[in-house]
Amino acid sequence: MKKTLLATAIAGAAFASGAQAATIYNEDGTKLDLYGNIQMAYKSIDQGADGSEDEIFDNGSTVGFAGEHLITSDLTGYFKAEFEHESDEAKNNGGLRGGDQAYMGLKGSFGDARLGSYDPLIDDWIQDPITNNEFFDVSDSSFSRSLDSVRLVGEQSREGNKFTYTSPSFSGVQFAVGTQYEGDAEDENFSGSSNASAFGGVKYTADAFSIAAVYDNLDNLDGTYGGVDVDAGDQYGVTAQYTIDTxxxxxxxxxxETDNADTEDANFYALGARYGYGNGDIYGAYQYVDVGAGDLRNTLGDTISGDYEANESYNEVILGATYNISDAMYTFVEGAMYDREDDKEDGVAVGAVYLF
Structure with a gap:
């Protein structure tokens, strides 16, 4: 899942500000916090012609550490490190099973400079405002359910080895620029040579309204996969938000957008809404996905037959709600319809979250 712990706490539960991290140390301008969550859920997902499958599963349980220290009156150093674990099968999965994100940085009146592993800018500024839900999200230019013709090969490596500078706000205008560097010694580098990608965005905020635009050249996803040369292409988007009370x-x-024969150009048009009703949130989204024409092949170069046609379009709908049990606990229920053949990937999910 793409959502981070903080995004889950903010977007997944309106009450989350009441759940405080435990401060381990706070003295002489240096602070260290421990925080995390346990997420357990049940899901039932349609597999198309093969019927449906269900399971109880861990939905992204995380333990994290965050720290900062005052270097000067206008310069603060900080870090964050988050680790995932499987709460549904804890004994079988060896405790903490992997990293979620980890980075360090400097912030002050000059802005924010961050180095490490964290979500792509297009994820935070463009995709999350539509659906950064508990389990089901609409498709996007990074991940498209059951659409082999619209996907980023190697996209799991996009969070690492990054540097981002985010400016302060200038009369409501803020920008961010960054790069991901993959050296030729990196296992996830398929290009055979060192390369630095480029991404950037600009955001304008005026009271309750904001609009953001982001571009990513995806250069580090170009390379050879299974003997096939892949040109990942480019991704970009614009998202506008407006808030009225809750x-x-x-x-x-x-x-x-891509010139690669393995994938197809695609446009995503979406509307999303989230309403805080006092004891939780009610939320939903609609998205129209327009896939372009072309020779569709998978990453091994085999022609796809029967499953996809040129100029396909899909209507995706996500609905969900949360209910707050306390300042630190909430439950959720979600349903999704992706308009795929034989209802593939449609499903429901229910779960509970404890924040600490």
Whole structure:
């Protein structure tokens, strides 16, 4: 899942500000916090012609550490490190099973400079405002359910080896620029040579309204996969948001553009809304996915037959709700319809979250 712990706490539960991290140390300008969550859920997902499958599963349980220290009156150093674990099968999965994100940085009146592993900018500024839900999200230019013709090969490596500079706000205008560097010694580098990608965005905020635009050249996803040369292409999008009391409305236009025979150009048009009703949130999203024409092949170069046609379009709908049990606990229920053949990937999920 793409959501981070903090994004889950903010977007997944309106009450989350009441759940405080445990401060381990706070003295002489240096602070260290421990925080995390346990997420258990049940899901039932349609597998198309093969019927449906269900399971109880861990939905992204995380333990994290965050720290900062005052270097000068206008310069603060900080870090964050988050680790995932499987709460549903803890004895069988060896405790903490892997990293979620880890980075360090400097922040002050100059802005914010961050180095490490964290979510792509297009994820945070463009995709999350539509659906950064508990389990089901609409498709986007990074991950498209049951659409082999619209996907990023190697996208799991996009969070690492990054540097991002985010400016302060200038009369409501803020920008971010960054790069991901993959050296030729990196296992996830398929290009055979060292390379630095480029991404950037600009955001404008005026009271309850904001609009953001992001571009990523995806250079580090170019390379050879299974003997096939892949040109990942480019992705970009624009998202606008408006908040009225406890109602947030968002609209998105996103595009994935490629010259590669393995994938297809696609446009994503989406509307999302989230309403805080006092004891939780009610939320939903609609998205129209327009996939372009072309020779569709998988990453091994085999022609795809029967499953996909040129100029396909899909209507995706996500609905969900949360209910707050306390300041630190909430439950959720979600349903998704992706408009795929034989209802593939449609499903429901229910779960509970404890934040600490």
């Amino acid at each position: 109602l947030r409305i968002a609209a998105k236009v996103e595009r994935f």
